Amino acid sequence: MWTVLRLLGFSGVHRDAQASHSAKQYHGLRNQGSTCYLNTVLQCLYMTKDFRTAVQSFKQDPQDSNQGNAGLLLQLQNLFGELNKVNATTEGITESLSINNGELFSMFLVTCLLSVLFTLSYLFLVYEQQDAVEYYQRILKQIVPQVSQVFEGKLSNNSKCPDGHIYQEKCPFITIPLAIDTGHDKIYNVKEGLEAFFQPSQLDEDNWLYCDQCDQKTETETWNEIEEFPTVLTLHLKRFDFDYMQMRHVKNHCPMEIPPTLQLKDYEYDLYAVVNHSGDRNGGHYNAAIKSFEDNQWYCFDDSSVTKYSVDALQKSRLAYLLMYRQTAPSRRNFTLQKLLKSTALRRMTSALHNRFIIAGVTAIRRMTSALHNRFIIAGVTALRRMTSALHNRFIIAGVTAIRRMTSALHNRFIIAGVVTTCLVTVMWRMFRLRFPKS
């Protein structure tokens, strides 16, 4: 009987039904018509523990003008709530993303016009940005920093002239772009690609930078450094490239060697999500392979279907397009640092202080300290933590001192005012009595 069914093509259906049964706890997102890029990104965000918690605990504060696209965040909150129970739709998200599309659209039009004026290829670059990576960044950039900060790190772009004058430019980043420079059939090694990203390189003479101290354009060496390590490190494997000979985008389908863990300075990262892209730039399809933080199993999120996934499929992957790594711990190399990080006293103190600040409410200084505090936690460095706690303390001390000074000044002023008034009243009373003595 089964043989007949299998021959008739029923085996696939049976297997799918089985797979979706065992992957029951996760739910898919319905495709609104080529919105697989959005569904994929949303599932990656949903499956990021810290982000999910931050979204779920977000409370809109109409008094706070610094809440970014609060509508989008509330839609995410709704969506995450639904995803807990059923297959969900993304209409709310696309709607709140298009709230800002008015602005984006006019920017887009201007860019298009400029592009037409300058080069045709630039126009293609504008179109190129409408992909999963672009949406990943767009969503995260529109959300309040406190919620999206698990994905944010700080990069320092350095340049040096032959005389050793160094210039640093620091900027926040969400993804690290890795140029794929191997041929279509050679294996691209992600670990080596990432190492190359941090290697110094010499700029072409056309791109030499002006050195203020040498007062001329000089040979320039540049390199990148991570200044603040993000909790989630995202690598963008740039498979799409513009081919000037063919005047069109080409996709590099080369197989990739994807490391399950990464070691960056004192930080260890574990791979937990891979955005896959199949097909070409036009008419391609996205899905995501994600390792659950709840049961440590890998799942494939493909629009409305969620199935168990074999991690072996990531070996020599020709589809991997975006890699997400979660910071696990500072490495064993720095055991003392790790120990210090885990020293509960310090943690409890900062967290208690932090909570107190949050509970106390929202003021400019508090927001600042809390933002600083959060950013420092991401950096995960004890020294920085101590500094924040010191900052916290300093703010408290500063606050207390200020209040004390203020009250003591007030006291003094009251006393002086009182004394002066008393004196004045006495003098006036005496003068009054002298003028009009009691008869």
Ligand SMILES: [Zn+2]
């Ligand atoms: Zn110089």
